Amino acid sequence: MRFTYAAESHVGHVRDTNEDSGFAGPHLLLVADGVGGAPAGEVASASVAFVMSAISLTPRGSLRAAPSDLLAVLRESVQYAFRQLREGVATDPERAGMATTLTAILTDGERFGLAHIGNSRAYLLRRGQLSQLTTDHTFVQFLVDEGRITPEQVRDHPFQSVITRSVSATDEHEPDLALLDLQAGDRVLLCSDGLTDLVSDNDVGFCLTSTPRTGAVQGLIRSALEAGGRDNVTCVVGDVDSGPLLPWTRRCYYCRMVGALPQLGNLIDPAVPRAA
Known part of the structure; x- marks a missing residue:
């Protein structure tokens, strides 16, 4: 199995810089959202997305993890991303x-693995029913889990955007890792909170159900912009296809990068593919 996909990113109506990064290929879908209020968010998101995508496009003999162990591959790739950010701060202390955030789904053609840190999200649409695959690592989600606020109160909470876990140069948080039972015909959405802070799950589900994937991506971003567009917004939609996964040597020709990722000036180390 493999993904067929569409991906777009928009700076929004308020921000001057797009700190989101998105990657889509037949084997990997990914969204990373530079943490707002911190320096060099676009460098963080682009570099982490680049590390993850570069490793996914490289034969995995350089990784300790066995290629058949998707979760171990994802965990080791995230650890490499942490090291990249530490090296980036050592090179330029102004990036301290x-x-x-990071949300990624990787497939080897048979299995699907999810890695998640932060408050970007992954959703599954199956037979018209939308379900959330990730849990936000935020202060307000903690309050919801503790029963101190309701899910309906999250959107208006003053600490809505306070993240409790991220990929950073200081604290090496463990990602949520899970194997996903995806089937041919499923549709998945990975998105930054520039979408989910402004657009309800009902509206997200309607858009994913009613339009082809390219139209769905465009419609979701348009909905976020019409709701105020106060943040960068990135959407990656992938349809699970029963066709064979492309060989390593061909995958790079079918990949799409959006947001901060395609700009080489945002990368800490453009030589990561060789290092990986």
């Missing part, structure tokens, strides 16, 4: 404090 930079951090990013």
Whole structure:
């Protein structure tokens, strides 16, 4: 199995810089959102997305993890991303404090693995029913889990955007890792909180159900912009296809990068593919 996909990113109506990064290929879908208020968010998101995508496009003999162990591959790739940010701060101390969310789904053609840190999200649409695959690592989600506020109160909470876990140069948080039971015909959405802070799950589900994937991506971003567009917004939609996964040597020709990722000036180390 493999992904067919569409991906777009928009700076929004308020921000001057797009700190989101998105990657989509037949084997990997990914969204990273540079943490707002911290320095060099675009460097953090682009570099982490680049590390993850570069490793996914490289034969995995350089990783300790066995290629058949998707969760171990994802965990080791995230650890490499943490090291990249630490090296980036060591090179330029003005980047101290930079951090990013990360949500990624990787497939080897048979299995699907999810890695998640922060408050970007992954959703599954199956037979018209939308379900959330990730849990936000935020202060307000903690309050919801403790029963101190309701899910309906999250959107208006003053600490809505306070993240409790991220990929940063300082604290090496463990990602949430899970194997996903995806099937041919499923549709998945990975997105930054520039979408989910402004657009309800009902509206997200309607858009994913009613339009082809390219139209769905465009419609979701348009909905976020019409709701105020106060943040960068990135959406990656992937349809699970029953076709064979492309060989390593061909995957790079079918990949799409959006947001801060395609700008080489945002990368800490453009030589990561060789290092990986």
